[in-house]
Amino acid sequence: xxxxxxxxxxxxxxxxxxxxxxxxxxxxxxxxxxxxxxxxxxxxxxxxxxxxxxxxxxxxxxxxxxxxxxxxxxxxxxxxxxxxxxxxxxxxxxxxxxxxxxxxxxxxxxxxxxxxxxxxxxxxxxxxxxxxxxxxxxxxxxxxxxxxxxxxxx
Numbered sequence: 594x595x596x597x598x599x600x601x602x603x604x605x606x607x608x609x610x611x612x613x614x615x616x617x618x619x620x621x622x623x624x625x626x627x628x629x630x631x632x633x634x635x636x637x638x639x640x641x642x643x644x645x646x647x648x649x650x651x652x653x654x655x656x657x658x659x660x661x662x663x664x665x666x667x668x669x670x671x672x673x674x675x676x677x678x679x680x681x682x683x684x685x686x687x688x689x690x691x692x693x694x695x696x697x698x699x700x701x702x703x704x705x706x707x708x709x710x711x712x713x714x715x716x717x718x719x720x721x722x723x724x725x726x727x728x729x730x731x732x733x734x735x736x737x738x739x740x741x742x743x744x745x746x747x
């Protein structure tokens with residue numbers, strides 16, 4: 594699922610105009626599409642950064658303003674993530690404030706995918722506010738929802 598979610602975001606970034614990427618959205622409480630993209634990328638980056646020492650702390654995101662302001666740079670970041678996520682599963686510790694929880698790379702990768710899908714749904718709302726873009730029907734829709742819709746259509 595990871596490569597599909599990331600590729601879907603890359604494909605979107607290839608068509609979005611920089612002006613729309615950085616435009617504050619009324620419907621998204623003045624957030625920009627770029628901010629949602631940055632947040633998603635940085636979740637993966639945190640997971641990958643914690644892989645070697647076995648500790649993942651999503652609160653330590655960089656909040657890189659370049660990612661949220663430059664779609665081409667966001668694509669570069671995602672292409673690096675796309676290669677880096679192809680790692681062997683291993684146990685990890687998830688750090689959350691003063692607590693830690695046993696987890697695994699595969700589990701956290703799944704979390705990042707689901708979290709990204711949630712942000713893709715918000716991006717879809719923001720893009721619909723702008724208009725003029727045709728997104729794939731699965732953009733921002735969880736695989737379980739797609740499966741359910743397919744079952745209902747039969």
